[in-house]
Amino acid sequence: MTMRPNTMRTRASACAAILTLLLACTFACHAPDGEGPDQLAGSGWSRGESRLDDITNGLDDNASRGLINDGRGLTGAGTSALGPPGLEFLPDGKSRFIPPSVRNIPAGTDFDDYVVIERADGTKERYGPEHIASLRAKLGDDDLGQPLPLARTDVDGRVTLNLASVTVTHRFENPYASKIEAVYVFPLPQDAAISDFVMQIGDRRIRGIVREREEAQRIYEAARAAGHRATLLSQDRPNIFTQSVANIEPGQTIDVATTYFQTLPWRDGAFEMVVPTVVGPRFNPAGSRDGVGAVAASHRPGSSGQATEVGYLQRSADAPHVLGLKVHVDARMPLGAVTCDSHPVTIERPDDHSADLALRRDDVPNRDFVLRFAPKGDGLHGAVAVHRDPESGEGWFTMLIQPPEDPAHDDIEAQPREMVFVVDCSGSMEGEPLAACKRTIRRCLDDLRATDTLRVIRFSDQSSALGPDALPATPENLRRALAYVDGLEATGGTMMEQGIRAALQPRTEPGRRRIVTFLTDGFIGNERDILRAVHDHVGDARIFSFGIGSSPNRYLLERMASLGRGVAAFVDVDDSSRDQVDALFRRIEKPALADLRIDWQGADVHGVEPARLPDAFAGRPVLVHGRVRGPLPASIRLTGRAGNLERSHELAVGEARADATLPKLWARARIRTLHDAMSWAPTPQELEDEIRALALEYGLASDFTSFLAVDASEVTAGDHGTTVRVPAPMPRGVRYDTTVSGSPVSGSR
Amino acid sequence: MIAFRLLVTLAAALLAFGNPPQDPAATHAPGFQVLDVVVDTGAIPLAAWQLEVTVEGALLVGVEGGEPAAFRDAPRYDPKALQGDRIVLAALAVGDELPRGKLRVARLHVTTNGSSGNLTPVLRSAVTADAEGRRFEAHLEVQASGEGR
Structure with a gap:
């Protein structure tokens, strides 16, 4: 049917509406780069007793594709590492595939370290841990380890004043000989307003639609069954999402770009932009089914029994895919310092008001990216x-x-306080996180006032405390507290609810303000139980949360602090955020209002x-x-x-x-x-x-709405193929063996 | 025994005769179709357009950009309108080269409940504008493309 504009029922403000809508578009849309990555894809595998398991190798892109596409059964086809292309079995039970373009991999190469590969033309390349992938997938009943379908993630951020628009593009490639569905669980900021979702196939871009969650799931499954390319974005937590891409044909690339808006917080002298890159391994209490399971990447999907599940690769150097990131900051006023302590970056200042920042090189997505910038001058005035x-x-x-600063504020008599420190001593805190935690508490204890009282509570499978009651902050008690903290060890699960009850349930001495400081990575899957416990018991207490580690559960920590009318701060394991911790603790001393x-x-x-x-x-x-x-x-x-x-x-x-x-x-x-x-x-x-x-x-993603995009114009041949779940690297500083189910010493994660 | 087998075979044949093969559409399995948004601007370069359309029996599951490079980006849609089963789309050309003539400026991907035959889009309103932001008269239609059945 057709209509001509002069006969249509148009509103008088139609042009204005166009412009309004389109203005929103221009802020929202950053097309993903069309350029392919110059990257290494990995391949190889090790042999377990009955199936292939984890793998290590560094190969070039063509080589890995050659392995996939030649269709030969490679299992057991052993040849010399120095000979023609083939499979080599190593003494430790691992094996590796030598691509045609590679002549010489030094015997005895430690694949957890650096690899120098000499090519046929005599050139040599040095591949570090950031390049060496540990990529494996199991298709059907074959026992071949194969590269994984998520090639890279690119983050493109644009900040105007304190409003950020960020597009995260996942590039899925199918290196296999048959069709696949790729499933990837990934993080986004907990306050991100996800408002756009575009699937790109070649130069075709299909914008996704927001639908009710169940309806979107139903349509996606129907499209997958019918052979249509489709993608679905579902929210599992405010900061955890599952992306599924159906009917990726062999050799095909599909980009999925998710755009979100965010108001950047002002934290201790600067606006702060955080881009999480990996979901940390979560603990789920017994009986939980709605949690976030953490399993070994080699485990059968669904083995955790949780609604959401992440498979983890064992070694921190393993990179299932690479991360590229760039941010443009336009402060709309003279811009002061621009810093990034989390990643090696380049920073250019095209003019006085703006900055362009980018990762120096593609990186492993195993920690939060943290950017701080501030306008010149004496701070923020609202x-x-x-x-x-x-x-x-x-x-x-x-x-x-x-x-505003209140000149009389320093003269105001401070209310006596009961200072409660609650320390997460679960398995995920073992090593560097717990050490960072102890450093933080020591600094806080140094600043206690003589009128304060003090409690220290630890929790893992159960909770215990320095003593049954709050202790006056005398030098002797501070020494006891320090000794108690020094003796803390990390092991077991994360029964945080017990720590919360122990901190908030006892009565407070009349006239004394209770201030509870949680120190945890927040790696739990039952956030709702925790928030309910805080809500039910917080009373007039104030809660401050210190998120420990390179990729803490910021959603949980921010919400706990919000319910307790306090604030959250984040402490990386390398102590780079020490000044911020000190600044936060000084703030606890006396709120402005x-x-x-x-x-x-x-x-x-x-x-x-x-x-x-x-x-x-x-x-x-x-x-x-x-x-x-x-x-x-x-x-x-x-x-x-x-x-x-x-x-x-x-x-x-x-x-x-x-x-x-x-x-x-x-x-x-x-x-x-x-x-x-x-x-x-x-x-x-x-x-x-x-x-x-x-x-x-x-038009937002939520627990009850999902983004969906279907390419109804084409039907791919055959059934929808095998589902390949993309594993995650371990967050930096977190131990695999104490956090991942199926690891040698794991608990009930 | 042979007679029994014959009886069973005959019974099976009768049953089959009484239940003709099912029409796939009658099962109401979701189907997928594509609708094209085509505009004929004549000699005037197109800089922006907006439309409102309803398509009974179909749910929008994707909005794709058009053929001209200036409209390759997927148009924006109004999520609030979708709640009233209205599809409101808008797009603004990017780049300096504005296309003119008969153009496919967008493609709508929809799902049906399988019972629908040919979809009948009803265009409620449409606006086209030139590079100066002035409205101009253009022929615009939303049509089934025949792909994706």
């Missing part, structure tokens, strides 16, 4: 950005609230998130999302308590226009609140319905 619907006038705003309230001065403001405001700390401004009918007021009044005194500040509100990302960010914040509340609500169905409706209206 900011407001508003987006208005052009038709209704309804506004969505985001506001950074930084209470506790029990914060906002008077909107008569403006019609509603839907403020978070509804229960955290305490405001110097250097940690409060971020608020909300909606407004009509104008925002010229100023707002902040009221709170400083020490035992009521304090009030009037702050000017300068309204700056922002684009259509703000409604999505507000909806994401609202969904987060509802999601938390589902943990303890007696009838969560209403909350679930509200989350689903919000996510569908604003």
Whole structure:
């Protein structure tokens, strides 16, 4: 059927609507690079008793493809390492495939170290752990170890002021001789508003649609069965997602680009952007079925019995795929320091306001990427950005609230405190994480006041404590506490709920403020149980969480701190974040304003998130999302308590226009609140319905909505083939043998 | 014994005769189809377009970009409209080379419940604009492409 525009029922503002919609598009869309990676694909395997298991080798791309496509049964086809292409069995039971293009791999090469390969033309290449892949998949009943289908992940971030738009592109390649479905569990920031999802096949780009989770799953399965290429993105936790790509034909490449928006927090003198790259191995209590299982990559899928499952490769150097990352920062004002302690990066400053940052080389995705930048000047003074619907006038705003320094603050008598330190001593904390934990506690203990009391609680399979009651912070008791902390060892599971109850349930001495500091990697799969326990027992206590390690569960740690009206900080195992830890502990000393309230001065403001405001700390401004009918007021009044005194500040509100990302960010914040509340609500169905409706209206991924893209234009031949699950490397500093089910000394992970 | 086998065979044949082979559509298994968005701009270069369309019996499962390089990126859709079974799409050309003439500017990938025959898209509104942001009259249609059945 056809229509001509002059006969159509068009709205008068159609052109404006186009522009509005398209403005949003331009902010959201960064097409993935079309260039193929210059990378190494790995192949090889070792022989177990009855099946092929883990593998090591460094091969060039063509060589691994040659192995896959030649169709020969390679098992048992042993030849010399120095001879023509073939399979070599090594003395330790491992084996490796020597590609046609490689003449000489030195005998006795340690594959956990560096490999020098001399090519037929005499050139030599040195492959380090970052290149040597441990890639294996088992197709059907054959016993061939094969490279895995996820070739690389590319992250492209664009930051304007403190609003980030980040596109994460996963490149799936099928190196096998038959069709496959690739399944990959990966992390994203817990507050990411995922709003776009594009499947790219060659130069064709198909934008995904948000559908109810079950409906999307049903359609995806039907498309897979019918031979259509399709991809599905489902949220398993606010920071864990499963991506499935169906009907990838042999030799084919499919890129899947996921775009999210994020408001970057201001932390201790700088905006901070974190890109997680790996899901840490989670512990799930006995009886749990809705957790996140951690199993050896060689295990049969589903062996953990959990709803979500990640397979891990044994050695930290193993790289199932590589990570590329670049970020453009436009501060819209003179830009000060730009730093990245987590990765080796290049930083260019094209002008005074901006910076371009990129990884120096492709890296192993085994730790969080952390970027910090700050405008020049004396810090942050608060900011407001508003987006208005052009038709209704309804506004969505985001506001950074930084209470001014109170000159009288230092004179205010500090309230006596009960300082509680809760230490995660489970298996995943063994080694560097627990050492980082101990360093952190020592620094905190040094800063206790004589009027404080003190408790130290440890938990793993069970919880125990320094003593039955809080101890006065005398020098003698501080020495006892230090000795107790020094003697802590990590082993067993992560029964965090016991630690929470031990910290929050006992009565507090009247007039004393309880401050609980959790030190943990947060590697648990039952986050809802933990948040419910915190909600039920927190009372008037304040919670500060220190996330320990290279890739902690930031979702859990941030939400625990939020429920306890405190803040979270993150401590890497290499002590690079030491200054931030010290800064945070100084903040705990005296919040700028506790029990914060906002008077909107008569403006019609509603839907403020978070509804229960955290305490405001110097250097940690409060971020608020909300909606407004009509104008925002010229100023707002902040009221709170400083020490035992009521304090009030009037702050000017300068309204700056922002684009259509703000409604999505507000909806994401609202969904987060509802999601938390589902943990303890007696009838969560209403909350679930509200989350689903919000996510569908604003086009967001959630627990109850998924992104789906189907290529209905073509049907691939044959059935949908084998499902290949992409394994993950171990997070840096985390031990495989104490965290992964099926490892030699693993517990019930 | 032979008579018994004959009886069983006859009974089976009768049963089969009474249950003709099932029409795949009658099982209501999901099917997948493709609809093309085609615009004829005449001599005017196309810089942007927007449309609203409804397609009874179909659910949108993907939006693909068009053939001209300027419209290769997949159009944006309004998620709120989808809740009312309306498909609202918009696209803005990228690059300096704006196409003109008859163009396939987008492709809609849809799923049906298997009972639908030919889909009948109903165009509710459409707008086309030139590089200056001015609306101009163009012939626009949404049609089944015949692919993906």
